[in-house]
Amino acid sequence: MSRLIRAVIDGGALRHNLEVIRTRAPGARVMAVVKANAYGHGLEQTALALPGADSFAVARLEEGVRLRERGISAPIVLLEGIFTDEQLREARRYDFELVVHDALQVELLAAAAPLEPPALWIKIDTGMNRLGFRPEAVRQAHQRLGALRPAPPAIRLMTHLACADEPDGEMTRAQLARFQASTRGLTGAVSIANTAGIFGAVPVGGDWLRPGLALYGVSPFARGTGRDLGLRPVMSLETAVIAIRSVPRGETVGYGALWRAQRDARIAIVAAGYGDGLPRNLPSGTPVAIAGRIAPLCGRVSMDMIAVDVSAAEHAAVAVGTPVVLWGEDPAVETLARAAGTIPYELLCAVSQRVPLELR
Ligand SMILES: Cc1ncc(COP(=O)(O)O)c(C=O)c1O
Incomplete structure (x- = not known):
């Protein structure tokens, strides 16, 4: 052994976990969350080991740039979106999809016309109170983004769950109800489920799953391990x-x-x-x-x-x-x-x- 301490990353386990995740929601697409250096597993190597992922999600622009520079051509979603016109232009250059969670971001997109906008994810704050439009502001944001010319190639809808790892499911059900009420009648694919939403007590649904932890073979619940969910540690x-x-x-x-x-x-x-x-x-x-x-x-x-x-x-x-x-x-x-x-x-x-x- 030439090295003492090392983190051995099992690419086969990554792919196994992706398949297990798919079995939880047949037909749904998987946005593999690889932010924060793929939860310590190595950003580029993790993405390269997951050719079956439908897209990748990162928190920051720099993370997405690293993926593109290593030749990843799958869609990449910036979960925190952009905050300046310069960042918007860079995001366009690298063909990133953007989460839009704030009126400032809508303004930046509107001001950037005739630059073609990317695919957009409207984030709805259904109770986490971290990022997202409050439910009563969703329709207006959707309408403004829908009116952009040139039009974005897609406008999708997402929210994030605060307590999906808890067994009673009360908060999750309340969040789902707010999501449904605030998006009723709006078109666009939906993404709600993180790992706990995929494996948790309350069926969450959605067109796109957003797993991070489960990809790495790990359980978010207070008891048990990823093995209990059919996952393998990476x-x-x-x-x-x-x-x-x-x-x-x-x-x-x-x-x-x-x-x-x-x-x-x-x-x-x-x-x-x-x-x-x-x-x-x-x-x-x-x-x-x-x-x-x-x-x-x-x-x-x-x-x-x-x-x-x-x-x-x-x-x-x-x-x-x-x-x-x-x-x-x-x-x-x-x-x-x-x-x-x-x-x-x-x-x-x-x-x-x-x-x-x-x-x-
Ligand atoms: C918006 C968003 N979606 C999905 C995830 C993935 O969550 P998990 O690792 O619990 O699957 C995260 C992680 O924090 C996130 O912030």
Whole structure:
């Protein structure tokens, strides 16, 4: 092994997950959400590994430009749209579809005529109160965009769900009702469902699905993992043991002397820390896979290292160089996120720049 820590990216798992997503809504198209460096999986390589996606969604102009520069010719949607005339012109140059969520963006499009507008997605704020036209403003925005000359090649409708991961579905049903009421009679394809909308309790429907997390094989729900949804984890964060220490009973390990050996202990020092994106608040006991067997983290995560208790007989063969999986098949990233009191999205996005991504 030439590298210690690396994030191994399984292109086959990406494609498998796309197919599983398609089975949830046969006939719907899939806009693969690859913003934030494809949730840490590598923007360009993820898009290139998904030739079956109907389009890609990114948050920022720069992300879309990177995709075009790597030869991606599929439609690319800018989820936050544009904010200046210069950005609009750049978006046209790269043939991006635009989310329009604000009157300012309508004005920019109107002022840019006779520049031909791109395909547009009107975003409706049905309760998230983040981006989007309030329901009562939707018809006017639709009418103004429909009156643009030259006309946009398509005007579509979208909203984003705030609580689709929650089992009771109350907020989702309320959002769907607002969406239906505010768009009744308007023509245009519809996109509503993120991962939790695709796999959640309430049937969400729509012509276009917008999965991010599920593509990467991960579950957004409070319990279970992507495997329970038929998905396969795409990222495996792997490293190795770099030292083995004998720690006498009563001595402590690591910063803050937080973990104390209750008996003579064998401790493996592993090359991974918060400098690589591991959350510093992972508690002692968090599972770490050493040579495929789970052992408990002990003491604080430091910048470049963690300590793992390999005193149990089943870890007797652990030595310098033994491979370690921080998350992947087992433990799942969902398990680590729960241990750190966060969501798997944050862990995946936080994998740091010094961790090379290896596509397999
Ligand atoms: C507008 C929009 N659509 C879709 C997604 C994908 O969500 P998920 O990763 O939960 O599938 C996101 C992600 O945050 C988003 O902001």
